[in-house]
Amino acid sequence: LAFNVTILGTSSMVPTRHRGAPAVLVEHAGEFILVDCGEGTQRQMNIAGKSRARIRKVLLTHWHGDHVGGLAPLLQTLFNGSYEGTLELWGPAGTRQRMGHLACAMEIELDRIRITELEPPLDSVQVFWANDSYQLSCAAMRHGVLTVAYAIATHGRRRVDMQRAAALGLSPGPLVGQLQRGEVVESGGRVIRPEDVTYWQPGRKLTLVTDTTPTQEIVELARGADVLLCESTYGSEHEDLASAYNHMTAKQVGMLARKAEVGQLVLTHFSQRYDSVQPLLDEARSEFPETIAAEDFLNFQI
Numbered sequence: 001l002a003f004n005v006t007i008l009g010t011s012s013m014v015p016t017r018h019r020g021a022p023a024v025l026v027e028h029a030g031e032f033i034l035v036d037c038g039e040g041t042q043r044q045m046n047i048a049g050k051s052r053a054r055i056r057k058v059l060l061t062h063w064h065g066d067h068v069g070g071l072a073p074l075l076q077t078l079f080n081g082s083y084e085g086t087l088e089l090w091g092p093a094g095t096r097q098r099m100g101h102l103a104c105a106m107e108i109e110l111d112r113i114r115i116t117e118l119e120p121p122l123d124s125v126q127v128f129w130a131n132d133s134y135q136l137s138c139a140a141m142r143h144g145v146l147t148v149a150y151a152i153a154t155h156g157r158r159r160v161d162m163q164r165a166a167a168l169g170l171s172p173g174p175l176v177g178q179l180q181r182g183e184v185v186e187s188g189g190r191v192i193r194p195e196d197v198t199y200w201q202p203g204r205k206l207t208l209v210t211d212t213t214p215t216q217e218i219v220e221l222a223r224g225a226d227v228l229l230c231e232s233t234y235g236s237e238h239e240d241l242a243s244a245y246n247h248m249t250a251k252q253v254g255m256l257a258r259k260a261e262v263g264q265l266v267l268t269h270f271s272q273r274y275d276s277v278q279p280l281l282d283e284a285r286s287e288f289p290e291t292i293a294a295e296d297f298l299n300f301q302i
């Protein structure tokens with residue numbers, strides 16, 4: 001299990017009776033990465049039974065109010081409580097200045113936050129953080145204001161096929177460890193190469209895209225992802241609105257998922273005009289069958 005994902009809000013622009021403002025919680029190795037923080041995110045976390053104290057990273061896509069409206073109150077809660085360590089926060093260029101404005105207006109302890117601004121070059125995906133377990137990457141979107149989309153991916157690793165290893169006379173131990181690290185070993189007078197007994201297990205990948213018009217960068221950022229969680233603000237009947245407001249239709253999103261060859265597409269960020277999002281789901285599925293529509297508190301593992 002690489003990621004435990006909880007979608008906290010699935011509305012666009014305004015919260016509705018059944019849908020909160022945008023926010024997604026990604027759990028990896030016991031820590032939380034929060035992607036966007038719409039108003040009401042704290043309450044959504046309460047309902048989902050997720051502890052705020054475990055948030056270690058915040059990734060902001062852009063500074064439209066529906067995506068950041070819950071940030072100041074969340075930070076106040078964290079730093080008034082028993083939060084330990086430094087919170088890491090990333091966002092598009094301008095994020096540091098905007099965080100300064102928030103801190104002036106609402107008494108936020110900025111010295112407890114490490115802010116990094118992202119300016120991914122056009123037409124490419126930028127890896128901006130990694131440890132030995134996973135990496136974070138981003139790409140520039142087109143939404144009228146500076147916007148980035150994110151991918152969270154665990155590293156692939158070499159695994160030992162113990163049946164094949166045993167057939168060559170190896171048992172668990174240091175030699176197997178060396179093979180796993182890609183080293184050639186000698187056992188019982190014979191040379192064993194990593195490719196004789198190991199295989200490559202690819203990492204897991206989640207791509208989160210909101211808000212934007214369709215771009216090639218989405219395809220690059222989502223390429224091969226196990227799950228693409230993507231805005232799907234409108235149906236094709238409102239393609240003109242989608243284009244005017246720099247959003248996407250479900251059909252456009254389905255086409256991107258197909259091009260990127262993702263495993264599963266999850267639609268979110270729905271216009272409040274849709275009481276039922278079934279028409280959007282049908283539309284996306286006509287392009288990419290492996291599609292579901294998110295509800296608030298949808299939880300899935302990758």
Ligand SMILES: [Zn+2]
Binds near residue numbers: 062064143211
């Ligand atoms: Zn927006």
